[in-house]
Amino acid sequence: MVSLRPYLFQRSVEEKKMDFSLAQQLTLKNDSKVVLMILDGLGGIPGGPDGKTELEAASTPNLDTLAREGICGLHQPIGTGITPGSGPAHLAVFGYDPLKYEVGRGVLEALGVNFDLKDGDVAARGNFCTVDSNGFITDRRAGRIPTTKNAELCEILRTVKVPGVELFVEPIKEHRLLLVLRGEGLNGAVEETDPQAAGKKPLEPVALDPAAEKTAKAVKQFIAGAAEVLSSASPANMLTLRGFARKPDWPPLRNVWGVTTAAIAAYPMYKGVAKLVGMDVLDTGTELEDEFDTLVERWNDYDFFYFHVKPTDSAGEDGDYDRKVSIIERVDKQIPRLMKLGPGALIVTGDHSTPSVMKAHSWHPVPAFIWSKICRPDAVQVFGERACVAGALGPRLPAIDLIPLAMANAGRLEKFGA
Ligand code: ZN
Numbered sequence: 001m002v003s004l005r006p007y008l009f010q011r012s013v014e015e016k017k018m019d020f021s022l023a024q025q026l027t028l029k030n031d032s033k034v035v036l037m038i039l040d041g042l043g044g045i046p047g048g049p050d051g052k053t054e055l056e057a058a059s060t061p062n063l064d065t066l067a068r069e070g071i072c073g074l075h076q077p078i079g080t081g082i083t084p085g086s087g088p089a090h091l092a093v094f095g096y097d098p099l100k101y102e103v104g105r106g107v108l109e110a111l112g113v114n115f116d117l118k119d120g121d122v123a124a125r126g127n128f129c130t131v132d133s134n135g136f137i138t139d140r141r142a143g144r145i146p147t148t149k150n151a152e153l154c155e156i157l158r159t160v161k162v163p164g165v166e167l168f169v170e171p172i173k174e175h176r177l178l179l180v181l182r183g184e185g186l187n188g189a190v191e192e193t194d195p196q197a198a199g200k201k202p203l204e205p206v207a208l209d210p211a212a213e214k215t216a217k218a219v220k221q222f223i224a225g226a227a228e229v230l231s232s233a234s235p236a237n238m239l240t241l242r243g244f245a246r247k248p249d250w251p252p253l254r255n256v257w258g259v260t261t262a263a264i265a266a267y268p269m270y271k272g273v274a275k276l277v278g279m280d281v282l283d284t285g286t287e288l289e290d291e292f293d294t295l296v297e298r299w300n301d302y303d304f305f306y307f308h309v310k311p312t313d314s315a316g317e318d319g320d321y322d323r324k325v326s327i328i329e330r331v332d333k334q335i336p337r338l339m340k341l342g343p344g345a346l347i348v349t350g351d352h353s354t355p356s357v358m359k360a361h362s363w364h365p366v367p368a369f370i371w372s373k374i375c376r377p378d379a380v381q382v383f384g385e386r387a388c389v390a391g392a393l394g395p396r397l398p399a400i401d402l403i404p405l406a407m408a409n410a411g412r413l414e415k416f417g418a
Helices: 002-008 013-026 061-069 086-093 105-112 147-157 210-230 253-257 268-276 288-301 311-317 321-340 399-409
Strands: 034-039 071-076 122-131 137-139 166-171 176-182 238-246 261-264 304-309 345-349 366-372 394-398
Touching: 013 253, 034 086, 034 321, 034 399, 061 321, 061 345, 061 366, 071 399, 086 268, 086 399, 105 122, 105 176, 105 238, 105 268, 147 166, 147 176, 147 210, 176 210, 210 238, 253 304, 261 268, 261 288, 288 304, 288 321, 311 321, 345 399, 366 399, 394 399
Parallel strands: 034 304, 034 345, 071 394, 261 304
Antiparallel strands: 071 366, 122 137, 122 176, 122 238, 166 176, 345 366
């Protein structure tokens, strides 16, 4: 990953580190609130009957007004041509370079099931598999057992004990599970045990670093115990583990920018990513209108709100152009409630593009605007992909620049030098 870096952004990792310390030196306290609204998978490509993207086709008078008054553009979460996952894309929009702030697979899985990872925890993704009487894998996914069966087996796995380490086992979907190890001196540098092919035995969980010896030993003991308690189960009579990763220890957003931070998100994965950067996660309902209610109710409690709308991405993934359009329109209808609160700066964007034509995430730059009373408006008149190309933020803004600009627009950064 690191070798990609020079091609993706102009600034080096070291320079980015400096950016955080510079921000920390320059932050000012004031009453101006910042809202970062992420419509997941917002970006699209032409797909409608009249050759428009979902955002272009949606009737969005409120967002159009803000785009007209604000500065517009398109951002790139990771880099040119790179299709991002939602985890790293979110980190980028939060201002954390995802090539530097990497999240291990196990940690992502833990976020996905809303497992409350503590500092020092090591998480891994597991797969139930089928082995023959000699221990050779015959099916790496145990016939994709139903999730209900998975939950029963996880219940059995919870009886496995390893001295000195607390273990947590949670079902994910079908044959997938989460293992979390908690204890002193754990480390994620452990080799995966999935041999990636049937006809082979599961691999040993070897420590890739001397600091991970204790963890590797505990994992080995857990696997031995698991093999024993699963031996009579069929077809899921064994498991493999991969993506061992420790909960990252990053500078929280509140320390970087001197703001109290809250997340309003309905889906576990996004609550989890928000927790990784130290945000408080607010209780909210499942509908996007509920999330706006929460924003109104908690407005006085925080300086910075991350507001997440998931169904735009789900509709894109489902290839449902019309549904994606209608969700964008539902968001637009709520915008006056937000503006009545009087934000100092507002970002509206996506974490990545999910064109419904492609039914998947894509590399296309993501439409974005920053609105404030002191921004310098550009010529963009409506919020849409093609219109935003001509905006002042440019057609390929590194996503990590969005928050610094919003903070400046909220008057939260003082002058550098005399
Ligand atoms: Zn996403």
